[in-house]
Amino acid sequence: MTPLTILNNQPGGVPPKAKDRVFDRKGKKPELYYRDQLFELEEKGELIIHRIGEEQDAVEIETKYGRKKKVPRNMTWHHKSCGQCGHIPGYSTAIFWLLRELGYTYHDPRDQTSCTAWNYYASATSNPAAQAAVALRNFAQAYEDGFYPIIHCGTSYGHYKEVREELIHHPKLRDQTKRVMDKLGKPMVFPEEVVHYSEWVHVMRDAIAERQTLDFKDITVTVHPACHYHKLVVEDAVYDKELYDGQRTAVVSALVKALGANLADYSTWHDCCGFGFRHILVSRDFSRSFATIRKIERMKEEANPDVTLTHDTGCVTTLDKSQFAAKAHGRNVGIPVMSDAQFAALAMGAHPYKICQLHWHGVDMRPLMEKMGIDHETAWAEFEEVAAKVKSGEIEYMSWEDC
Amino acid sequence: MDAIYADSQFQDVPYEEKKKLFDQVAGDMRYESMLYGCYECGICTAACPSARFYDFSPRVFAQVMAREDVHTFYELLNESVWDCSQCFSCLRCPRQNNPGGIITIMREVAVNNGLQSAKDALQAYSRIIYKIMSTGTQVAPDMLQPDFFPDWGPDVVQVSKNLDVWRRAIPPETMHTTELAWDVSEKTRMELYLIWKLTGNLEMIEQIDEGLFMILEEVMEELLEEHGYDIDDIDSVIDD
Numbered sequence: 001m002t003p004l005t006i007l008n009n010q011p012g013g014v015p016p017k018a019k020d021r022v023f024d025r026k027g028k029k030p031e032l033y034y035r036d037q038l039f040e041l042e043e044k045g046e047l048i049i050h051r052i053g054e055e056q057d058a059v060e061i062e063t064k065y066g067r068k069k070k071v072p073r074n075m076t077w078h079h080k081s082c083g084q085c086g087h088i089p090g091y092s093t094a095i096f097w098l099l100r101e102l103g104y105t106y107h108d109p110r111d112q113t114s115c116t117a118w119n120y121y122a123s124a125t126s127n128p129a130a131q132a133a134v135a136l137r138n139f140a141q142a143y144e145d146g147f148y149p150i151i152h153c154g155t156s157y158g159h160y161k162e163v164r165e166e167l168i169h170h171p172k173l174r175d176q177t178k179r180v181m182d183k184l185g186k187p188m189v190f191p192e193e194v195v196h197y198s199e200w201v202h203v204m205r206d207a208i209a210e211r212q213t214l215d216f217k218d219i220t221v222t223v224h225p226a227c228h229y230h231k232l233v234v235e236d237a238v239y240d241k242e243l244y245d246g247q248r249t250a251v252v253s254a255l256v257k258a259l260g261a262n263l264a265d266y267s268t269w270h271d272c273c274g275f276g277f278r279h280i281l282v283s284r285d286f287s288r289s290f291a292t293i294r295k296i297e298r299m300k301e302e303a304n305p306d307v308t309l310t311h312d313t314g315c316v317t318t319l320d321k322s323q324f325a326a327k328a329h330g331r332n333v334g335i336p337v338m339s340d341a342q343f344a345a346l347a348m349g350a351h352p353y354k355i356c357q358l359h360w361h362g363v364d365m366r367p368l369m370e371k372m373g374i375d376h377e378t379a380w381a382e383f384e385e386v387a388a389k390v391k392s393g394e395i396e397y398m399s400w401e402d403c
Numbered sequence: 404m405d406a407i408y409a410d411s412q413f414q415d416v417p418y419e420e421k422k423k424l425f426d427q428v429a430g431d432m433r434y435e436s437m438l439y440g441c442y443e444c445g446i447c448t449a450a451c452p453s454a455r456f457y458d459f460s461p462r463v464f465a466q467v468m469a470r471e472d473v474h475t476f477y478e479l480l481n482e483s484v485w486d487c488s489q490c491f492s493c494l495r496c497p498r499q500n501n502p503g504g505i506i507t508i509m510r511e512v513a514v515n516n517g518l519q520s521a522k523d524a525l526q527a528y529s530r531i532i533y534k535i536m537s538t539g540t541q542v543a544p545d546m547l548q549p550d551f552f553p554d555w556g557p558d559v560v561q562v563s564k565n566l567d568v569w570r571r572a573i574p575p576e577t578m579h580t581t582e583l584a585w586d587v588s589e590k591t592r593m594e595l596y597l598i599w600k601l602t603g604n605l606e607m608i609e610q611i612d613e614g615l616f617m618i619l620e621e622v623m624e625e626l627l628e629e630h631g632y633d634i635d636d637i638d639s640v641i642d643d
Contacts, residue, residue: 080577080584080585081584082535082540082541082542082543082584082585083541083542083584084584085540085577085578085584085585086540086541086542086543086544086546086583086584087542087544087546087547089544089570089573089578092575092578093573093574093575093578096574096575097574108575108576108577109577110577110585110586110587110588110591111588111590111591112585112587112591113539113540113587113591113592113595114535114539114540114541114584116535116539116541118535118541118542119531119532119535119536119541120507121489121507122489122528122531123510123514123525123528123531123532124507124510124511124513124514125514125525125532125604125607125608125611126511126602126604126607127511127602127603127604127607127641128432128433129602129603129640129641130598130599130602130603130604133598133601133602134595134598137594137595137598141591158491166432166433169432169436170432170433172432173432176602176640176641179601179640180597180598180601180602180640183597183601184594184597184598186594227490227491227492228490228491231490231491231492231494231495232491232494234494270450270492271450271452271492272452272488272490272492274452274488275488275490276452276453276488276489276490277488277489278485278524278525278528279488281527281528281531282527282528284554286453286456286457286486286488288554289456290452290455290456294452294455321552321554321555321556324554324555324556325554325556354572354574355574357573359558359561359569360558360562360569361558362555362556362558383572386572387565387568387569387572390568390571390572391568396571397571397572397576397579398571398572398573398574399574400574402574403574
């Protein structure tokens, strides 16, 4: 029964209560998915499709319009995020830690650049050919390295999908990009699926829950879905009929449920975080106002969560860092912010400072850690012990073995 | 053609100049898939974060472009175009318009033409452009300075104070860096410089910040020369 049918059947046209409504995704499905159009280009000899092979041990999950998407679990090439690695290092570290703990092989490349899209959306000091060439250079490197690319940043994920669309529709752009790639001595390669790391976490959520060492039943969580994940070229985003009636992306939220935490809703879930690309760096009055007034305060009033989770660089940064100034003005803020990967790693017993690097975050995480059953004082002492060894020169770096 | 309103701004700018820039936006290859008409439903503006805190409306961009209002286009190009958050919440448009995408193109046109408003909007942003174009990573740990982020609280002071040690106290080997987000190989940076040269990106920078352009060209020239390239012999693939 469609929502329209239900409405028409109501006496006097009174709409049914939300619990009685049946939701079907009625969005306009693409006649031909971009993924499929890529294969047409390959048939014409214009590019190579980087296929997900058996070695990737992929899992199929449902996307917005019902298409099954393959998400690789193994032999992945990690397209890192400059904002995560630069300012939230526990974000990337937690992803790598999960891979190691779950026994998967991955490659953390040095032959990778940022997608450069943060700069592009902020300043427009680039153009489609440059953006496509940056994307394809990274994808060619992954192809040559023999690993499948998995993308850490929501904006890189969204932007590379834009690049895919532009390459499919514009032969002139393909020609320009081909000429750049020829000069670099690299092949024109595009992966068959554009995969975000949160999709990997999503397909691993039951395996993560099986290894869970902390009890999250008293932890209330709100989720901020990243704009460039689910609004920008929507057909690749992951949905699940069992979650939010399939009306909202399932990544992150499904993890929260799998780990036994309380998934709490709030009215402004669809709003952006306020990042703004240019704004977060040089016009932060806007970012702060939006993040605190439209997101954090709404969450506080409507759900009062212990933590809010998101799955993108800019969202963690904006939602977390904006709260200090707002608190100074007596606003109703004070929600710890972290990524789904950090939350999953903590659930599996990862060290809060050596692995999740929570000391790089702004909002005080200690009350949350106490509720999770983490002895943060001991953990900080352990981190400082290793840091002292680094500082004295006793060891050059902290290694995985030190964690 | 006269401006619609007597108090319109930029009346001293010739119509031909405004029309030239309008045509550059409308002539972009992406434009035809970004504007299909407007119901005036306001969904884009209701979803827009910038509309809540600025005198800004994605609907105005869609409508002005659809009715080819060159004068108001020029006002938008010089003012509120830089207020957009580029979150693409406006893609909820039931007509499949993409006001955020139109704004991306408008910003490119503003930069390519060296508009003073673009220079002003990006004045404080030059160090970021330098970082991404020279290293391949946009933000780096050493940007976390208290004078740049005074509103982010005491954790920035702590990070800045302990930066070198804290970076080396991160397990992944690629992240023991302070000037880059991760350790980008020299070969990869050289390939990135080739991309910037081959796609005319350096020339875009020259339009908005000549000093930054000169610094970037010097940095790139050195590495490219080490790998056997003469920066002056690398022609853009865009122009011809």
